[in-house]
Amino acid sequence: MAAKIDKELCCYCGGCASVCPFSALELKGTYVKCDPEKCVDCGICVKICPVGAIEVKGQRGENK
Amino acid sequence: MNYQKEWDVIIVGAGPGGSKCARACAEKGMSTLVIDRKQQVGPPKRCGEGLSKRWVELSGIEPTPRWAVQYIDGAILISPTGKKVVVANSKTTGYVIERSQFEKLLAEKAIEAGAKYMLKTQATGLLKDGDTVTGVKVLCDGKEKEYKAKIVIAADGVDSLVARYAGLQTTLPLTECDSGYQYEMAGVPLLDQQKMELYFGKDVAPRGYVWVFPKGDGVANVGIGVMGSDITTAKYYLDKWIDAHADRFKNASMTEINAGVIPVTAPVKKFYANGIMVIGDAARMVNPIHGGGMGATMEAGLMAADTAKEAVDAGDVSEAMLKKYQDKWQEVRGKEFAKILQVRKFFEKLTDKQMEIIAEAVDPQIMIDLGHGQGLGTVIKTLVAKSPDAAKFAMSFLTGE
Ligand SMILES: Cc1cc2nc3c(=O)[nH]c(=O)nc-3n(C[C@H](O)[C@H](O)[C@H](O)COP(=O)(O)OP(=O)(O)OC[C@H]3O[C@@H](n4cnc5c(N)ncnc54)[C@H](O)[C@@H]3O)c2cc1C
Ligand code: SF4
Ligand code: SF4
Numbered sequence: 484m485a486a487k488i489d490k491e492l493c494c495y496c497g498g499c500a501s502v503c504p505f506s507a508l509e510l511k512g513t514y515v516k517c518d519p520e521k522c523v524d525c526g527i528c529v530k531i532c533p534v535g536a537i538e539v540k541g542q543r544g545e546n547k
Numbered sequence: 548m549n550y551q552k553e554w555d556v557i558i559v560g561a562g563p564g565g566s567k568c569a570r571a572c573a574e575k576g577m578s579t580l581v582i583d584r585k586q587q588v589g590p591p592k593r594c595g596e597g598l599s600k601r602w603v604e605l606s607g608i609e610p611t612p613r614w615a616v617q618y619i620d621g622a623i624l625i626s627p628t629g630k631k632v633v634v635a636n637s638k639t640t641g642y643v644i645e646r647s648q649f650e651k652l653l654a655e656k657a658i659e660a661g662a663k664y665m666l667k668t669q670a671t672g673l674l675k676d677g678d679t680v681t682g683v684k685v686l687c688d689g690k691e692k693e694y695k696a697k698i699v700i701a702a703d704g705v706d707s708l709v710a711r712y713a714g715l716q717t718t719l720p721l722t723e724c725d726s727g728y729q730y731e732m733a734g735v736p737l738l739d740q741q742k743m744e745l746y747f748g749k750d751v752a753p754r755g756y757v758w759v760f761p762k763g764d765g766v767a768n769v770g771i772g773v774m775g776s777d778i779t780t781a782k783y784y785l786d787k788w789i790d791a792h793a794d795r796f797k798n799a800s801m802t803e804i805n806a807g808v809i810p811v812t813a814p815v816k817k818f819y820a821n822g823i824m825v826i827g828d829a830a831r832m833v834n835p836i837h838g839g840g841m842g843a844t845m846e847a848g849l850m851a852a853d854t855a856k857e858a859v860d861a862g863d864v865s866e867a868m869l870k871k872y873q874d875k876w877q878e879v880r881g882k883e884f885a886k887i888l889q890v891r892k893f894f895e896k897l898t899d900k901q902m903e904i905i906a907e908a909v910d911p912q913i914m915i916d917l918g919h920g921q922g923l924g925t926v927i928k929t930l931v932a933k934s935p936d937a938a939k940f941a942m943s944f945l946t947g948e
Pocket of ligand 3: 488492493494495496497498499500510515531532533534535536537806
C-alpha cells in the first residue's frame, strides 16, 4: 500500500509527514517519499495536503 | 568538506530554532554541528513572515532593512460581514520579515560563534547506546555517514522524524493542525501599509483565517490556514477568497507559492529523552491561536542550549537532567500557550453570527489580550449579554460538555 503523490502539484511542505501516524512519509530535499512497507492507506495525509497532491484509495483533496 | 566525527552538540535543522540554539551552544564553548537536508539555509519558506517585537529582540539581530522589511504597528481584523476592528498597542508592533535573509543571518551569527553547518545532509536515524541517543546517522552527498554527539537537538520542524526516531510520540492529529497555503504577491493594494489584515468566517477559512501581511512596496504575503481535517484544500479556499476580491487583486500577481502545516495545539507530552531534546515546531511549540512559531522555537533553542551546557559539563545526558529543559519551557511559555489553546477552542466553536457580536461589542484591546491567553471571560460575558442562545453555548464550553 502507498499514498500516491502527484509531483506536479506537491509543494514539498512536509505537511503529510507531520500527520502520518505510521511514519510512512518523509520529505527529502526535493521530493516526498512514501514507504509502501509502512503505509496502511488510512487516508489521513489526503486531508492535510494544502494543495490536494495526495491520492489514497481514489480519494483526493478538492482544489478550485 | 570533512568535519570531525564527534561533537558536543548536533542540531538537526537549520531553521530559526536550530540556528538560534546553535549560536547559544557555540557561545557556551560547546563544539556544535548543524545539519540540514536543504541545499540552502532558508527557502522555501513555510511562513507568513510576521514576527512581533519581543521575538525580534530575542533573535539578537538588529532589525535592518536586509531582513526586517516592513514595520508593523497593529492589525485589522475583518469579520465575516466585513466589519473592521483595528487593534494596535505596544504589544502589536513588530515586523514582516524576509525570512530567507533572517534564517541566513541567524546561521551567520552561529557560524561567527563557532558552529559548523552541513547542508544537503539528511538525518536518517539516530545512533544509540542502549536507550541513550549518542549521535545521528546521515545521508550526505548520497553517502551514509555517522556523527557522534553528547547531545542531539531535534529542530527539524513540523514534519520532524528525528523525535520519532527517539521514540517520542509527535504525530499531529488532523484536528490539531491547520493546513496552510500562501502566495507572495506584488501589486497588492493595502488597507494600511503598517497593519496586518486578518479575515475571518466559516466560508472564508474554516477555523482559521486569511491573512495579508505587507512587505512594503505593494508586496504582501496573502495566505490562509484552514482546519486540517477539512477535505477541501487550503489552496481552494485561498483561490476562492482572492477571486471574491478580484477588483482588489486585478493588478496583483504571485512571485512565490508557499505551503505548510501549522500546529495549533499543545506541545507534545514529552520533548526530551536520554541524549536528545526537541525544540520548536518539531515539539509543536506554536502559538495555538495565530500559528506563529518562529519566536517560540528560538526561545526553546536558548533553553535547550542552557540545559545542554549543564548536561555536557556534568557528563550527564540522562532524562533526569534533560527534563530541566521541559520544566523550564512549561514555566516560561507552556502555561501561557495552554491558556491560548482554550481561547482557540472557544473561537472555533463560534458561529459567524456570534463572531459578529464579538466584533461589534468587544473592546479591541481585549482582542489583543486574547492572543496572550487573557480576556476570554470578558468575551464570554459580552456574548452572553447580547445573545441569549450564546448563554447555553458558553455554559457548555465552560463546563467542558
Ligand atoms: C503557512 C505558514 C505560515 C506561517 N506564518 C508564520 C508567521 O507569520 N510567523 C511565525 O512566527 N510563524 C509562522 N509560521 C510558523 C513557522 O514557520 C514555524 O513555527 C517555524 O518555521 C518553526 O521553526 P523551526 O526552526 O522549529 O523549524 P523549521 O523552520 O521548519 O526548520 C526545520 C529545518 O529542519 C530541516 N530538516 C527537517 N528534517 C530534517 C532531517 N531529517 N535532516 C536534516 N534536516 C532536516 C528542514 O529542512 C528545515 O530547514 C507559519 C507556518 C506556516 C506553515
Ligand atoms: S495513507 Fe495513512 S499510512 Fe499511508 S502515508 Fe498517508 S497517513 Fe501515512
Ligand atoms: S502535504 Fe502535499 S504538498 Fe505538502 S509535501 Fe505532502 S504531498 Fe507535498
